[in-house]
Amino acid sequence: EKSQVLVGDVTHFFDKIQVCVVRVRKTLKVGDVLHFKGKATDFSQKLVSMQIDHKPVDVAVKDQEIGLKVKKQVYVGDEIFIDQGL
Numbered sequence: 694e695k696s697q698v699l700v701g702d703v704t705h706f707f708d709k710i711q712v713c714v715v716r717v718r719k720t721l722k723v724g725d726v727l728h729f730k731g732k733a734t735d736f737s738q739k740l741v742s743m744q745i746d747h748k749p750v751d752v753a754v755k756d757q758e759i760g761l762k763v764k765k766q767v768y769v770g771d772e773i774f775i776d777q778g779l
Contacts, residue, residue: 697728697774703767704758712760713767721753721775729763731771738764 700721705714721727721740728737742749743759753759 696777698777699772700725700727700775701759701773703729703731703769703771703773706763706767706769708766710762711764711766712762715759715761715773717753717755717757717759719755719775721759723751725775728774728776729765729767729771730774731768734765734767734771736765737776 698719700719701715701717703713704716707713721743723740723742725740726737727740729735740761743753743761744750745753745757745759750759
């Protein structure tokens, strides 16, 4: 049974560069598969890279804000989950 863990939510989206800002609620690492979910949003993508203050990081922890590139449009308030289990 797949369980989804809420790991963050979108606070900004810059459509020209396809980058969103995420307020982190639970530790995220490069390589995690993120599931973006909202009223108009439902897709997954692998976390390939993220930045804090324009510097690349491999791990982000609760209450940090990260920037990451997304393959589709997201919206402020969208929630981000990690699929865990099978």
